[in-house]
Amino acid sequence: MATIRELARLCGVSPATVSRVFNNPEVVNARTRDEVLRAAQQIGYQPNASARTLATKKSSMVGLVWDTDHRRPGWRHPYFQEILIGLKTALSGRGYHLLLLATSEEKPEESYVHAVRRHNLDGVVMIDSGNRDPSLGYLAESGIACVSLDRPLEGPRTTYVTSDNVGGARQAVRHLYEQGRRSIATISGPAGTGPGTDRLRGYVEELAALGLSQRPEHVVEGDFYLSGGVAAMRRLLRAPEQPDAVFVAGDEMAVGALRAIAEAGLKVPEDIAVVGFDDIELAGLVIPGLTTVAQDKAGIGAAAAEAVVAMINGADAPPPQVLPTTLVVRGSSRL
Amino acid sequence: MATIRELARLCGVSPATVSRVFNNPEVVNARTRDEVLRAAQQIGYQPNASARTLATKKSSMVGLVWDTDHRRPGWRHPYFQEILIGLKTALSGRGYHLLLLATSEEKPEESYVHAVRRHNLDGVVMIDSGNRDPSLGYLAESGIACVSLDRPLEGPRTTYVTSDNVGGARQAVRHLYEQGRRSIATISGPAGTGPGTDRLRGYVEELAALGLSQRPEHVVEGDFYLSGGVAAMRRLLRAPEQPDAVFVAGDEMAVGALRAIAEAGLKVPEDIAVVGFDDIELAGLVIPGLTTVAQDKAGIGAAAAEAVVAMINGADAPPPQVLPTTLVVRGSSRL
DNA sequence: CATCTCGCTGAAACCGGTTTCATGTAACCG
DNA sequence: CGGTTACATGAAACCGGTTTCAGCGAGATG
Known part of the structure; x- marks a missing residue:
């Protein structure tokens, strides 16, 4: 060399x-x-990157905190890949590399919190996987440029990027209303997750705005997974008044709901219309196609990259960025 | 600090x-x-990682060459995420971090080949996305510990990891035979990709082993995507002798095949049995469930990690590792 | 002509580790 | 008791960049 x-x-x-x-x-x-x-x-x-980093204390690297522990919920959401690609592409374009950090609790001395310091990382992006690890907060407080996805987080140089979960949910409910549905149920995400609560709030708000009354038995909590969607839908089908539409807060659960509906001998969308959330690949592949609220996955990655780079360059923490969603209408909601 | x-x-x-x-x-x-x-x-x-790297010329980082250019085929195969997680987990456990390298051809000076030297990367893992970029070969020749996924590659300290594509395909065909099928067609992957050709070879070999004759019109090339599967299946259905089973070299294409079959008014598995390859999430979610040859995705990532770390530690290039596949039988092939 | 400014460059310290080589000490041996 | 050995440690050079500060020559200014 x-x-x-x-x-x-x-x-x-x-x-x-x-x-x-x-x-x-x-x-x-x-x-x-x-x-x-x-x-x-x-x-x-x-030029040797280590020597340069040593001299300048800047590494041109951004860390990605991504808890892939299989025992946790949320580690495998299929659209992470697209977010990751968007993030990587946007960071590459700005001259940064992305370093995947381990999150092992067995060996705290190798924790990502330490990796950030050891490697002089310029910034960090965190993917929320429902993990309540306090280190995340510690990192946010530490003063490093820090962008979190889907979860509000406090810190001096911290912001977050998320889809418009409230607005998206309202879009979905309004769409069902416009299709003539008046008894609209929901399968929500787990309480305690940002997207879960926000999508539920959107559902509630839009029902109110439309002048529809909200029945407690028409709100069932799911877990974002297929099996949870099946179970939740079965419960809805046993409700005193069977709904004629259901807004499901995640596509995988929505596919589960489709299945439970078929199992009960009912037809989608004739008997029950279904709208999901996320627009994962699967949504376009099931039959009937799943109407869903699409997140701008590449946009989320790009926005996170932009925010973290801006803070690295000395900007104040930009306000949280809420990306618009798009309703993709397919067969599950349209006669 | x-x-x-x-x-x-x-x-x-x-x-x-x-x-x-x-x-x-x-x-x-x-x-x-x-x-x-x-x-x-x-x-x-x-301890400061840059100072250490500067002094020792070892970075404890492995680069991941992953071409995510959307214009290329193969960038988004849904199981990359699982391979990636397996890789990251296994590397973390061995004290290595994973650095995602950009692959932009506009700015060759920021190419991953240079990043490897600039950052003193200890090793590299490359995900094959059908990219014929000569830099890959250059990297392999450069003497760095190098593991490629799904593609044989020559180099002094180079090996590769792949699933047993031939064996998996044979499993699939044999399974169809055991289900009583005697007219077994195939939708292959694109010629020129390793998995594509190997799965086709397995199909041919197993037909021969079973004493079945191979009809040229029963072999149609696909592109690994859904739409390609639909098109290929339509062609098969127009064949003079309609097959009673199809081995499809990729799950996404297989789902396309299911769709083309339904569209033709035929039933799976009664009229035509279908077996796919990969076991992507979708395979378990369509109705009927797709019988498929499962790749051990986490195992692939782990094997790649193991191989690259072994070479980093001075071992000779281990022989190519071919991981066994597992036939997962679902409704699409079983009456 | 003395001085000032401007544009360009070099010497040397510095970043924070690792590693070689030398050294001091205590234990061991015949 | 002299000599060898093993063990533990420190001094200093080194890794390959960046950055501060000073210096130099040329042209501008008084």
Whole structure:
């Protein structure tokens, strides 16, 4: 590996000048600069990232805190992949790499909190997986640029990005209303998760706005998974007044609901219309296609990247970013 | 941030001794060691990763080359997430972090090939996305520990991990045979992809082993996507002799096949049995459930981690690892 | 002509670890 | 008791960049 001193000697200049060529090109004489660049190209010089980080305390790396512990709920939501790709792409475009941090509680000394300091990470993005790990808060308080997905978090240089869960839920309910449904139930996400409570709130608000009364027995809590959707839908079908539509706070649960409805010998959308949330791949593949509230997954990743980079560059924490959702109408809600 | 010299002064020892406490504990006196550890704990000392990397040329980081360019085929296979998680988990357990590398061709100077050198990455894992980028080969030749997924690759310290695509395909065909099917067609993956050709070979081999003749019009090439599956199945249904079973080389295509079959007014599995490959989440969610050849996704990630770490630790390139597949029988193939 | 400014460059310290080599001490051996 | 050995430690060089500060020459100014 060529070093800066070798390159400097080769060009007959000092290491300082070479360094300036790469970091502050405008202060160095154009001829010198070109010559250094040409020589660098020729010998394949690459500035050593560790040395640079050591000197500047900036690593050009952003950490991703992503709890993939299989015992936790939420680790495998299928759209994480798309968010991750959006995040990676947007960060790459801004010159940052993404470092996946382990979250193992067996070895706290290898915790991501420490990794952030050891590696001089410039910022952190956290994917909420329902994990109540206090280290997350600790990280947020630590003053590092920090963006959380789907979960409000307090901290000096902290913000979060989320979809408009309330608005999306209202869209869904309004759509069902416009399709002529008047007895609209919901299968909510687990209480205590941000998206879970917000989507439920949207449901409640929109019912009120439409002048529909809200029946307690028409609200059943699910777990975001298929089996939970099946179970919740079975309960709804046993309600005194059977609903003619159901807004389900997650697509996987919604597919479960479709299944429970079929199992009961009822037809979608004739007997019961179903609208989900998230627009996972599966939504377009089941029959009938699932009407759903689409999250802008790539946009979430990109917004998180933008926010974290802005804070790295010294900006104040931007306000929480709430991305709009889009209703995708498919067969499950339209006669 | 506490440095090693501060900690050393605090304990009345030299920096060298502190360094040994963390890297070579057995050579330092037990009392000294305990005192240093206690003091380190107390002031929250964390060795600086960049300084360490600079001195040792080892970063404890493995790069992941993952081409997520949306214009390429293969960037979004839904089981990458599981492989990624398996990889990350296994690497974390061995003390390595995973660095996601950008693959942008607009800015070759930021290419992953350079990132590997700049960041002193200890090893690289590459996910094959059908990308024929020559840099991959360049990386493999460069002498870095390198593991590729699903694609054979030449290089001094290179190996690869893949599922037993031939064997899995044979399992699938044999299963169909055992279900009484005698006219077994296939929808293959794109020629030129490793899994595509291997699964086709398995199909051919097993037909021969079973003494079934192979009809050219019963082999149709797909693209691993749903729409390709639909199109391929339609062609199969127009064949002079309609098959009574189809082995489809990918689950997403298989779901497309299910759809084309339904569209033709035929029943699965009564008229045509279908077996897929991969066992993506969707396979368990469609109705009827899709019989499929399951890949051990977490195992693939773990095997890749193991191989790359072994090579990092100086081992010769281990032989390619071919992980067994499991036939998961669901409704699409069983009366 | 002396002085000031401006543009450009170099010397050297510094970032925070690791590692080699030398050294001091205590134990062991004949 | 002299010599060898093992063990534990420290001094200092080194990894490869960045950055401060000072210096130099050329052109501008008084």
